[in-house]
Amino acid sequence: MTIAWLDTAATDSLADTAYRRIEEDIVTLRLAPGAMTTEQQLCAALGMGRTPVREALLRLAEGYLARIVARKGVLIRPIEVDYALMTIEIRRLVEHLVVRRAVQHADEVERAQLMEMAPLMGEAAAAPDVHRFMRLDDAFNRLVARAARHEVAARTIVPLHSVSRRIGFVLAGGDGHGLDETGGWHARLMLAIASGDASEAAASLDRLLDMSAEIARRVGALQARSVAS
Numbered sequence: 001m002t003i004a005w006l007d008t009a010a011t012d013s014l015a016d017t018a019y020r021r022i023e024e025d026i027v028t029l030r031l032a033p034g035a036m037t038t039e040q041q042l043c044a045a046l047g048m049g050r051t052p053v054r055e056a057l058l059r060l061a062e063g064y065l066a067r068i069v070a071r072k073g074v075l076i077r078p079i080e081v082d083y084a085l086m087t088i089e090i091r092r093l094v095e096h097l098v099v100r101r102a103v104q105h106a107d108e109v110e111r112a113q114l115m116e117m118a119p120l121m122g123e124a125a126a127a128p129d130v131h132r133f134m135r136l137d138d139a140f141n142r143l144v145a146r147a148a149r150h151e152v153a154a155r156t157i158v159p160l161h162s163v164s165r166r167i168g169f170v171l172a173g174g175d176g177h178g179l180d181e182t183g184g185w186h187a188r189l190m191l192a193i194a195s196g197d198a199s200e201a202a203a204s205l206d207r208l209l210d211m212s213a214e215i216a217r218r219v220g221a222l223q224a225r226s227v228a229s
Contacts (some may be wrong), residue, residue, distance in 0.1 A: 014052035019059050020138075021046055025133060026065045027166045030214070031076045031219070038073040063159030079170065081220030087163045088213050092206075095158050098148045099189070099205050103198045106147035113143060114194040118187040128176020133183065134165055140190065154213030164212045171215050171222075182211055 012020070022042060025031045043053050057074055060066040064087060069074045104116070118139055124133040141161045143156035172179055185208050192201035 003183040014048060015055035015059075018042075018046060018048055018052040018056035022053075022056055022060060022155045023065065023119070023162055024138075025137070026060075026076055027138075027162060028131060028169055029166070033076055033166075034078040035076045036069070036073050037076065040073075043192070062090045064107045064163050065159075071183065079167065079219065079223070081167075081216050081223065084163050084167050084216040084219075085213060087160045088209060088216065091157065091160050091164070091212075092209050094153055094160075095204060095205060098145055098150065098153050098157055099148050099193065099201050100198060101148035102144045102193050103196055103201050105149045106193060109167040110143060110147045114190040115142075117143070118194075121190070125176065125179035128172075130176050130179065133172075133176070133179055134169060137161075137165055137186065139170075140186065141209060144193065164216075167216050167219050168212070170219050171204050178211075178215065185211065 021033070023228055031037060035203060039053055039057065042057070046053065057066065057068060061068045061074075064083070065077055067077060069075050102110075117136065121133065121136055121140075123129075124136055138161070141158060145158055148154060168178075169184070171177060185204055189201055189204035189208065192198075192204055
């Protein structure tokens, strides 16, 4: 099952397209944690000019996945569990505001889109299709941020989601580990926002944030065992 409105390629600017493609490559580890790359390499990989790629890199550098290093290029930030847990603390504060406002302010089109998206998460989790799951999660996060009608909160929360999605991808790996549970709670949150159920939305969000923190700790434990061996 596919939904036409999820494909934003026709309406995105070149810079938006470059940002989403680079961000997805970082989240899904095609750009490896700790690796260095350059603007020229990314232009070649994306088949795009320097201006949109440069704009995308500046946006990424303002977030938590990449850092521009003078005279060297772009550093893909290593996965730092303590750092990821800090972002989840901020998410817990800001995302409750975002979800509460989305419950209140989402229009009929946005509520219908959430209803359409919920079963897709279940399908991606059941497949399992980790890449599709991550794309749907990103689309969901952006839809809720837009529905909240709060530009400052939206600009704050979207880059934080990228950190959690990358951690989640690490743990899910190729077999989709854990997607069935997280997919179910994502669907519950989508349906709660769509139906205007603030209490259920808050409870579902808390469960997802708790799971994000637990996933980060499990990835940290895996990193520690890897170093020890």
